[in-house]
Amino acid sequence: MRTMHWVLVTGAGASTALGHPERALPMMAGWAAELRAELETRRRGLAQAAGLTEGMDAEAFEEAVGALLRWRSARPLIERFDGVGGPEPGVVPDYIRVHREQADARMALILDAINTTLLRFYNDAAIDTTAATSAYADLLDRLGSPRLTIATTNYDPSAEMAIEALGRTPDTGLTSRSGQRPVLNAEGLIARSRADDGIVGILHLHGAARWYEHHGVIKGHYLAEPFDTTLGPPVVIYPDPGKDPAHVGPVQALWRELELALADADGVLVLGHSLRDPALVAKLERLDKQVPLVVSTYGVDDDERRGELIAAPAELQRLTGLFSRACDVIALRFGPVPGDGMLGLDRWQRERPR
Numbered sequence: 001m002r003t004m005h006w007v008l009v010t011g012a013g014a015s016t017a018l019g020h021p022e023r024a025l026p027m028m029a030g031w032a033a034e035l036r037a038e039l040e041t042r043r044r045g046l047a048q049a050a051g052l053t054e055g056m057d058a059e060a061f062e063e064a065v066g067a068l069l070r071w072r073s074a075r076p077l078i079e080r081f082d083g084v085g086g087p088e089p090g091v092v093p094d095y096i097r098v099h100r101e102q103a104d105a106r107m108a109l110i111l112d113a114i115n116t117t118l119l120r121f122y123n124d125a126a127i128d129t130t131a132a133t134s135a136y137a138d139l140l141d142r143l144g145s146p147r148l149t150i151a152t153t154n155y156d157p158s159a160e161m162a163i164e165a166l167g168r169t170p171d172t173g174l175t176s177r178s179g180q181r182p183v184l185n186a187e188g189l190i191a192r193s194r195a196d197d198g199i200v201g202i203l204h205l206h207g208a209a210r211w212y213e214h215h216g217v218i219k220g221h222y223l224a225e226p227f228d229t230t231l232g233p234p235v236v237i238y239p240d241p242g243k244d245p246a247h248v249g250p251v252q253a254l255w256r257e258l259e260l261a262l263a264d265a266d267g268v269l270v271l272g273h274s275l276r277d278p279a280l281v282a283k284l285e286r287l288d289k290q291v292p293l294v295v296s297t298y299g300v301d302d303d304e305r306r307g308e309l310i311a312a313p314a315e316l317q318r319l320t321g322l323f324s325r326a327c328d329v330i331a332l333r334f335g336p337v338p339g340d341g342m343l344g345l346d347r348w349q350r351e352r353p354r
Helices: 028-042 058-080 094-122 129-142 158-165 189-195 249-263 278-285 313-320 340-351
Strands: 005-010 147-152 169-171 199-204 207-214 217-220 234-236 267-271 293-297 328-331
Touching: 028 058, 028 094, 058 094, 094 207, 094 234, 129 158, 129 340, 147 158, 147 189, 147 249, 158 169, 158 199, 169 189, 189 199, 189 249, 199 207, 199 249, 207 249, 249 278, 293 313, 293 340, 313 328, 328 340
Parallel strands: 005 147, 005 267, 147 199, 169 199, 267 293, 293 328
Antiparallel strands: 207 217, 207 234
């Protein structure tokens, strides 16, 4: 009998409960608060100037960071025509040059703070391996111990740490030679997992907190190291609702591997992901209509079925409205203590059409 192949798509909600009890992995709103605090220690007023306001939610945070990074990318073009508005055509006043230098210095501070907090909260040391292993063991048992591919937009390594602890081999695309840092080689990742049910392909679609790009090569650093500018730029897709990571150089190959994984999936479960990611939704939209697409949401208590959860009506409407194909929305609470929070998956398994 052929082993079923499930693709698990995870977002921040699938990791937040897997950190150490005294140091939970923050969701986007939590990261926003920590980043504001970090910036304020570096230069008072800088967080507000960057558009990072107190108490902002995940959507506002993504919009603010995305707008800031788009402004940074557009600056060379803007500055090219500074002379158009000078006292005489072609003349750039000194105060404009001073403004540029200050903007450069402060943008460098902001980027360093983003990377520093990202590495602080999403590195290996942030994960409680026991908690992650317990959560994934329970999930895989409920799915019938399938062949598995994990596609995640998270920066943290909780999935690969749990999979390894469960006796399977996580393949993130990083390969290494003796004495050398592992290098990302995503091509063929899904083919390797197809050839061996013990291999779990793990696709970090937005990059990972321990990856750096150096002279065009992406290297992994597994220790609980703080952000290190000498290693090169980090390979992460920063929060931005307008991003199209499927066409960003360093992670393009991982998105192509996702297409291969979805092509032979027997089921897809979206876990702890808001799906406010047009590129990801577009990939799932093209999934074969015969393949079950199950999207989880945090849910609310069900008064009629004590102990179970149901999707909040507004969230149910939003999630189902993302797709033209059938989509089953269930309420789950994924975490290290198996229990009632996962009953929605059991019910879906019992009641789904065969």
